[in-house]
Amino acid sequence: MTNTYAIVLAAGQGTRMKSDLYKVLHPVCGKSMVAHVIDNIIDLGTDRIVTIVGHGAEKVEQTLGEKSEYALQEEQLGTAHAVQQAEKLIGSLSGTTIVVCGDTPLIRPETMKSLIEHHNAIGAKATILTAVADDPTGYGRIIRGENGQVLRNVEQKDASAEEQKVSEINTGTYCFDNEALFATLKKVKNDNAQGEYYLPDVIGILQAEKELVSAYITDDFSETLGVNDRVVLSEAERVMRSRIAEKHMRNGVTIISPENTYISADAEIGRDTVLQPGTMIEGKTIIGENCVIGPNSQLVDSSIEDRTTIHSSVVLASAIGADTSVGPFAHIRPESSLGNSVRIGNFVEVKKSTLGEGSKVSHLSYIGDAEIGSRVNVGCGTITVNYDGMNKYVTTIEDEAFIGCNSNLIAPVNVGKGAYVAAGSTISKNVPENSLAIARSRQENKEGYVTKLKLK
Structure with missing residues (x-):
């Protein structure tokens, strides 16, 4: 099996976000965008992951920890320059490298796997992940020949009127023969208006050298969404929320109103549990089977065992046993532990406390x-x-x-x-x-x- 590597581009500040928080650290369903990308690559099973950091490097590394290796792009000189920073770590290795932007949290591991398999199967030097867009404005277009081969990738500003009608777009995710990638990066020029080195230029150079360049079309355009501002961030959140809710419902969880329920990406929920409208499940919350949560309850980084009800209440960083009832209007503060068959009633606040089996604090x-x-x-x-x-x-x-x-x-x-x-x-x-x-x-x-x- 071919060795597989991943390079994650996470060096940009993201000025269009208009935020003190670096772009790739903005959360989608409770987890930073770059953490989504890294976790999806880990599920893919790559041999090594290199994250290119720049702005906010320390915070990005703190967020990802030992999940990745890191290379620093001190100056922001374009995407090709960013990828080149990984050369000292993986540049001499043979195999296949996937390059993914850190602001694309919706790309599934299955899609990346299919991209790599297609790339390896045809022996391409480079493969572009593409998608069909209803409105391709602003995207680079994939121009194919009569037999479907990729002729070129043309940017919006350089596309002719006929080329602008093409709906297949470049998503910004690529697969490369690793040795060819780093050899070609040395040939990329910065003779453009921005004075930067662009990764898509690698595609043109390889084609000029008569190397095989391919494209793999994903059937879900939303997966390729790159988050550049708060509007797109909200769209990514909407898509991710819908995806998470569908996963849990297909696994046996009843969600009365998915559009009015928030579930973090890391939450785990047992079968036959019911989530009522207004429920917010955040962080690494784990909920057992046959529970009823809500309406209007918030659970953060907590564990809830089987057959427990949380009614219109807040539970923070606490453990709640089986057959227990909390609420309505209770507040379970961090470091609390409620045993089995405990009753916490209305307007009760519990903080850093332990309650044994069958105990009751019914109200006020x-x-x-x-x-x-x-x-x-x-x-x-x-x-x-x-x-x-x-x-x-x-x-x-x-x-x-x-x-x-x-x-x-x-x-x-x-x-x-x-x-x-x-x-x-x-x-x-x-x-x-x-x-x-x-x-x-x-x-x-x-x-x-x-x-x-x-x-x-």
């Missing part, structure tokens, strides 16, 4: 920095008072304890197994196992007081 409570055991009932309006203005402290509630309504548990404090805390109590000392704690003023009624007050 704040649970912060707490370790709560199994089968604990936390009454309405309970607060774990975890912060003294300088430090955070832990509240521990052991198994089968019962916390009455409107209780304040002033941390650090421990409520023992099976203990009861009377409603309205402010607990500042440990409560022993199986004890009743009452910490409130004794009620005193002053009869006739109001009548006397009104006579004054």
